[in-house]
Amino acid sequence: MSSCSLFKKKGGGSGERSATTGWEYNNPDNGGFEYKSGYEQAAGPGLVYVQGGTFTMGRVEQDVMFNWNNTPRRVTVASFYMDETEVRNVDWREYLHWIERVYPDDKKEFQKALPDTLVWREELSYNEPYLENYLRHPAFSDYPVVGVSWVQASNYCKWRTDRVNEQILIDNGILTLDAAQQGQEVFTTESYYAGLYKGVDGKSPIEDLSKESGNRRVKQSDGILLPRYRLPTEAEWEFAALGLQGNTKGELLTERRIYPWNGHHLRYGNDDKKNRGKIRANFTRSRGDLMGLAGHLNDGFDITGPVTQVGSNDLGLYGMAGNVNEWVYDVYRPLSSMDVSEFQPIRGNVYTQYRKDADGNLQRDEHGRLVKDTVANYVNFNDGDYQSRIILGDDWTTTDNKKKGSNSMYPGDPAGNVKPRIDDHVRVYKGGSWKDRPYWLSPGSRRYTNENSSTDDIGFRCAMTHLGDPDNIDN
Known part of the structure; x- marks a missing residue:
């Protein structure tokens, strides 16, 4: 990370001075208060930058289901990052491998993370090959993971945050890879910030400018570690799926979209001669037609397909329509559009605080994670x-x-x-899937199911908040 170059060695400051005290920043001779200007957030692995803005969220076509649950409303979302593709089977197998290695005696933790492969079983359909092979066979490695609940997807996001930030510290020489870490002494971003994770010092630790000698751990104010991976909010997901930045002239939106592309056609047109006539998404066309006629397949896949099987939208995001539906963060309510805030709308805020013992010390569970208590719940x-x-x-x-x-x-x-x-335990999912009709491909459509349920047509992708100036990104 380029941020490390901003740390100055003892014997001189950075040259910048405080506008309020005149004291020089990053100077060990006057106490070593550290400040780094010009922060630019780097995109985490797999993420695409989505600049925020205002848009009309909600239904853009006839409400054929008569749900009346997504009334159009203008809202604004802040800038954020979104996974380029859905999380794949190979990504989930990496997650399972890590759990099995780090918690070898905790079979419950491993079982809790296993996708439900029984979602493929259907009474009058021969889907056993998918039950046996879909998750683990290399033929499906680049296919989206399914059979995962909202709760499992959220846990994956937390795990991914910690692995990415741990690798950042290792790449910068601040920590040494500790492949032997187990149980409570496992790296988590929160426990590291709190000083509870010791780890193994690397070859390039950060010098503590406030002391005569010694090193210190990375602080949040250093800007080295990334914000957490998480599930996108419904508003973020819909905004990213539409990708309307390609349809603007100044502040004028020249064309609204039914799908993540212009027009109402489900095939590529003359604007893309290379793919002209090909299906734009993996979905079910009419009754019983999941893949087309032999010798002339339409989307080319009977069930799900590789996460990059069709072209991306204007933001470079793949699979925002079809293939699999995707979990989003929000708790479902039919009239959310009438209740939520105009800025960063969401339904399901739960506020927590870290649990402390009688002496004021933070507490960790058996997996090294800080324990949190709920202090306010705005789901209802x-x-x-x-x-x-x-x-x-x-x-x-x-x-x-x-x-x-x-x-x-x-x-x-x-x-x-x-x-x-x-x-309180139903969550929104969006995007349409390989077994859905075109109506559900519209980003404005929404459905819901219990957060602990899983199906063969719901997957997910992660998001990350962008901090600071929307134009200030590290490319």
């Missing part, structure tokens, strides 16, 4: 408080309230045994 914001209740009072089953309409919220179930399909 305005879902049932006094401001949003249709009826008055605490009990909707009272005699007075029954007179307002039906005798029960769920007719035929006065005891309340029927559970709603929408609760």
Whole structure:
């Protein structure tokens, strides 16, 4: 990382001075306060930069499902990074390999990360070959991983953050690769920042300018380690899928999009003579046609396909329509578009803080991760408080309230045994898949399922926040 070159050795400062005190930065003779200007964030492995902006989020075509759950609304998203492709089977196998190596005696942790290969099993379909081969056979290495739940995808993002940041420290000589780390003494970004991960010093440690001698660990203010990988928000995903930057003239949007490309056609047109006539995405065309006629296949794949099988959108992102649906961060609510903020809209904020013992020390679990406690949960914001209740009072089953309409919220179930399909554990997924019709390829469409469920047509990709000036990126 170029940031390391900004550290000065003892015997002189950087030449820059504080505008408020006049003291020289990075000078060990006056206390060694360190400051580095001109920060440029480097893209993490696999990521593509997406400059933020305003756009109309929501439905762009007829609501044929009559869900009325994605009313168009203008919002703004900040700049961020998005994976160029969906996470592949080979990426997930690397994840499993690491868990098995670092936690050899923790079979539960390994089992928790395994995709559910049984998602391929269907009563009246011969899908056993995919159940047996899809995850591990090299023929499918570059295909998107499926059978992973929202919870598993989120855990993968955390693991990826730590592995990328650990490698950055190793590449810069600050740490030495410790292949023997196990259990609680495993590198995590948070435990390293907190001083709980010791590790093995590298050949180029950072000198501590505030002391006569000695080195120090990397701090957040150094800008060396990257922000965390995470699932994209629904707004970020939709913004990136549309890729409208190619359809602007100044601040004028010249053409809205139904799909991640211009026009309503599902094949390449005359604007791309090399691919003219080819299908633009992996989806199901009409009833029972998943791949086309033998000798003239349309998308070329019976199930999923390699993550770069078709061209990218204007941002360089592959597979933003078809192949597999993709998890996003948001908790599902039908009327989210009417509730969420105009800037960085999201549904599902849960605020946490680090757990400390009686002496104020941070606590770690058996896997080296800092333990967090929830201090505020806004998943249910305005879902049932006094401001949003249709009826008055605490009990909707009272005699007075029954007179307002039906005798029960769920007719035929006065005891309340029927559970709603929408609760705090349902998450949004988007993008359409190999088994979906074209309607679901539109970035404005949205569906939901339980965060612990998995299917043969839902995968995911990671995102990362961009820090600072939207134009200040390290190419």
